Amino acid sequence: MFSPGEVVMGKRERRILLSGASGLIGSALHRAAQKDGIEVTTLVRRHHLVRAGAIYWNPRRQKNTIHPLELEGFDAFVHLSGANVGRRWTQKYREDIVASRVTSTEILCESLAGVRRRPRVLLCASAVGIYGDRGDEVLVEESAAGSGFLAETCKAWEAAAKKASDLGIRVVHLRFGVVLSRDGGALRKMLPAFLLGLGGTLGTGRQWMSWISLRDVVRAIFFLMEHDKLSGAFNLTSPNPVTNATFARELAGALHRPAILPVPEGALRLLLGEMADETLLASERVAPRRLTDSGFRFEDEEIGPALKALLR
Secondary structure: OHHHHHHOOOOOOOEEEEEOOOOOOHHHHHHHHHHHHOEEEEEEEEEOOOOEEEEEEOOOOOOOOOOOOHHHHOEEEEEOOOOOOOOOOHHHHHHHHHHHHHHHHHHHHHHHHHOOOOOOEEEEEEHHHHOOOOOEEEEOOOOOOOOOHHHHHHHHHHHOOOOOOOOOOOOEEEEOEEEOOOOOHHHHHHHHHHHHHOOOOOOOOOOOOEEEEEEHHHHHHHHHHHOOOOOOOEOOOOOOOHHHHHHHHHHHHHHOOOOOOOOOOOHOOOOOOOOHHHHHHOOOOEOOOHHOOOOEEEOOOOHHHHHHHHHH
């Protein structure tokens, strides 16, 4: 997947604590770090997975399960935990989504208060869902937050990391767009239908989709980890968002299949409820202004070549 030359690795951040290591981004980040000789310790939620290189925690509880001594000596924390939003949101699952993000961040930051040698940086996951459904408006990091369940969750998620800032730790909020990889995430879910020639637009197809390749996500995280003057929110999205219709056409083209079967909005709402409106049908035209202004250069800037590279 990744070689050390593809990732901007640092010479100082040699010990990383990682949550969400079993997810798409976390597993890719873990592999890339290890290839470059960086020591990675993971936070795990199951006792039977605790072994060398892992620390047990239970972010679903209000009570802290991490002892501060376990967190000594790390150079960076990368906090990627969060329940998958890609399913119907029952009231119970809404609570899980919030707890897995907000409560887990609070627990991690509270633990840092008792650590003598604290990390230089906390890189905490967030999402472009913070902007809400905004039509054709170009959204940058300074844009106001939107409304809706996801936007409110993201605002609380980012606010929960303020405790780390108050301790003098540099905090970076990673506002992820749709991360593209054939190994998981949204693209993997789409592939079966598109391979059968049954793919198409979602609703009108006019909604903007802010995407980024997995390899650029990993490169961006290490870039932000290494640059001491960079803090606050960063949009992790390609410089060139596309409409859903364009994405469907390019994906079908990369697979040499037609894309002629749109999915009506009503069907999506019937199947997925509010989740459909806030994710699949929401329009978020996001630009990574702070990332590019800081000197980061993307490997994958255009959707067509990016999909062909992923699927070849």
